[in-house]
Amino acid sequence: MEDRIKLKLDELVRESWDTYKNALTSERLKxxxxxxxxxxxxxxxxxxxxxxxxxxxxKIITVGVNPSRNEFPHKPEKNVQSFMRFPTAENLTFKDIQSKSEASETYLKSLNNYFRIRPLNWFYSYEPILNGMNSSYWDDYQCKVLRNCQVNRKGKPKNTVIQTDIFSILPTDPVFGQLTTREQSELKRAGRNLWKKLVQILKPDVILLDLKRRDMESVIETDFKSLFGEYEDREVLYKKEIMADGAVINEDRQREKVYYLSEKDKPLIIYHFKRSFLPYQNFSSKQKYEIGQCALELLSNEYKGGEKVE
Known part of the structure; x- marks a missing residue:
């Protein structure tokens, strides 16, 4: 890792832990x-x-809202420990992070090894889309472990993907969507600022999201615009009819759409308006794979058309 990147990352690690400490001492958030x-x-x-x-x-990043509380399960009666997914970070303290460079390295190592230990099943939902871009969170393609997976990639992924969270780097209990508006707003103030700083370090070629419509539109108009400027065109390159027992569910959900924001010298942004707990849950693994393939075509300038959205 370049020294320049390492210095910026260490600074962001300290800021992240300051955010955590502030939340623990906040009357509203603790x-x-x-x-x-x-x-x-x-x-x-x-x-x-x-x-x-x-x-x-x-370089591909996926984007969620905030980390799940299930990243830190606490079930002592079943011998399930809070740091089972981040074992090397269990004894880190605020003081260590602020004063010891090796503590920052230990913390980052725990993040880097996440998909080699016990990741949440939530991440598997993105895997077929990533496979369509010759990519994965893991060192090997994982679609073979998924139920009803219609994709069978062989070999090693060409690209390793990073998951980020745009509204907060802190897991919450209850989940983010069940927090009060004030709680969400306080977390977002720090979280969105940290996310933008992280993206400036990561410099992604592709950003893949699945957020609720209101959140997604806010992110496009504020965070993306401040980072990359305004995108001129929005295209729908992939559409899927949602059927239930041979009938359309309802008019609002008659058609699922995946949007692509593509412009020279800017990241390719792929998004879908979230309707379910899991990302792109209403798409089959084969359809997800095709979503990823559309992205590759755009990146290589081989895609010839699409439905423009005004």
Whole structure:
């Protein structure tokens, strides 16, 4: 890793832990950051092998809202420990992060190894899309472990993907969508600022999202615009009819659409308006794979058309 990147990353690590400390001492937030079912946690700046990401031919990041509380399960009666997914980070303290360079390295190592230990099943939902771009969070393609997976990639992924969270780097209990508007707003103020700083370090070629319509439109108009400027065109390159027992579910959900923002010298942004718990849940693995393939065509300037959205 370049020294320039390492210095910026170390600074962002310290800022992340400051954000965590501030939340734990905030009258409004401390009750959702440390709870009976999640007594211990830590900020999660990203998930995945950063070094392999930086070496990838195509740099891809996925974007969520905030880390799941299930990243830090606490079930002592079943011998399930809070840091089972981040074992090397269990004994880190605020003081260590601020004063010891090796503590920052230990923290980053725990993030880099996430997909080699016990990742949440949530991440598998993105895998077929990533495979369509010759990419994965893992060192090997994982679609073979998925139920009803119609994709069978062989060999090694060319690109390693990083997961990020745009609204907060802090897991919350209850989940983000069940927090009050004030709680969400306070977390977002720090979270969106940290995310933009991280993106400036990661310099992704592709950003893949699945957010609720209101959140997605806000991110496009504020975060993306401040980072990359305004995108002129929005195209729908992939559409899917949603059928249930041979009939359309309802008019609002009659057609699922995947949008692509593509412009020279800017990241390719792929997004879908979230309707389910899992990303792109209403698409089959084969359809997800095709979504990824559309992205590759755009990146190589081989895609010839699309439905323009005014």
């Amino acid at each position: 009750g959702i950051i440390a709870t009976e079912s999640m007594p211990q946690s830590m900020p999660i700046l990203y998930f995945g092998d950063l070094q392999k990401y930086l070496q990838s031919e195509v």
